[in-house]
Amino acid sequence: MATATSGCQLQALLLMALAAAVLTSTASGTLQYNFYSSSCPKAEEAVRNATVKIISGDRTMGAAIVRLFFHDCFGCDASILLDQSNSNPQPEKLAIPLRGYDAMNTIKAAVEAVCPGVVSCADVLAFAARDSVMVSGGFTFSMPGGRRDSLVSDMSNIFGSLPTPNMQVQQLVSSFGAKGLTSDDLVALSGAHSFGQTHCSFVTPRLYPTVDPTLNATYAGKLRSLCPQNSGGGKVLNNNNVTDPNVLSNQYYRNLGTGEVLFTSDQTLTSDAGTAKMVLDNAASPVMWMAKFAGAMVKMGGIQVLTGTQGEVRKVCGATNSGS
Known part of the structure; x- marks a missing residue:
């Protein structure tokens, strides 16, 4: 508490x-x-x-x-x-x-x-x-x-x-920048990978035919046991090495420091001096990360919005009001 x-x-x-x-x-x-x-x-x-x-x-x-x-x-x-x-x-x-x-x-x-x-x-x-x-x-x-x-x-x-799970840091910065989000926003929002689920298909490229050298060896062995080669990749995994896969926290940034993250797009944040410093800061201060995450969520929520008389207010979310 x-x-x-x-x-x-x-x-x-x-x-x-x-x-x-x-x-x-x-x-x-x-x-x-x-x-x-x-x-x-x-x-x-x-x-x-x-x-x-x-x-x-x-x-x-x-x-x-x-x-x-x-x-x-x-x-x-x-x-x-x-x-x-x-x-x-x-x-x-x-x-x-x-x-x-x-x-x-x-x-x-x-x-x-x-x-x-x-x-x-x-x-x-x-x-x-x-x-x-x-x-x-x-x-x-x-x-x-x-x-x-x-x-x-x-x-x-x-x-x-x-952005995709195989992107490198500069590609991520460009992808987020095209939407008006900064490198700080990128790193803060990436903390959402502290919880949730993914599929083996997004992880196996780092495991086979050889293990990505930036991946923690012990963690890689665990992932290989969960995601055998040529297994089809559909198995669901919990995001990263966490105590509780349903808790959003700054644990993600500590996992980056030990190479216990799932995606190339995660680990690459430590390969650039600027984003690596942000990772360390977020790992050290959960309060600061929460503030950055909140601000970035609001900024992201303003991207290319429709307002005023644009679009419509749907009665149901899966269909337009015309039903066509």
Whole structure:
């Protein structure tokens, strides 16, 4: 449990991080804190209650919801949530296997029960990701609202846009930079790899035919036993070497120091002097990392949003209101 001093320190750092994020995300007035204070005062409470209930029933869902937010927010418009349809024959969700769609439908239904047709799926996902951090990480922050939902979803938008597990540090910096995120944001958000699940197929390139020399030898042996060569790669693994795979924490940065992380895109953060220093700082101060993570989540939540009269507010997250 945090001491009173660390709690005050965390609050101050969160305020500083979020103040910086506000300049990035809401200076143009496109997103606003307490956006639904008049139109749906209980919106965020409904999201929080539904999210807490879902994660209480299945602790793995915290990481799943945060990951879904990340994948949507390289363009935060709920396009990742659209199902296949005549007007969206190749939606984004076909490009990569993700969990959490049923959870989002449940959370959206809880909000619709309070305020029908008012709160966008994009905002529901952003609030749910924030609340997943609260449940799984033990800290929280404010998330602005005002996003609208996309009418289209195209899986081709995923390819070449999202960072991949085999990227090197400069590729990651460029990928995040193209979306207005800094190297500090990159390293802070990578801490989400402290919890959640992945598949052997994303890890076996570091294990076969020879072990990646940056991978801890003992950990590599464990991974080889879990992911035999030519096993098909579909087996689910817990992210990295952690005490509890359902807890979001700065343990990830300590794992980087010992070579006990799953992806090339993780370990490469120690290969550059600038990002390596950020890794050390985040490993040394969980409070500082929380503040940076919160600020980066808010910034990410402002990427390429639809606002005003753009898009629509979907009644259900898997389909446009026209149903086409």
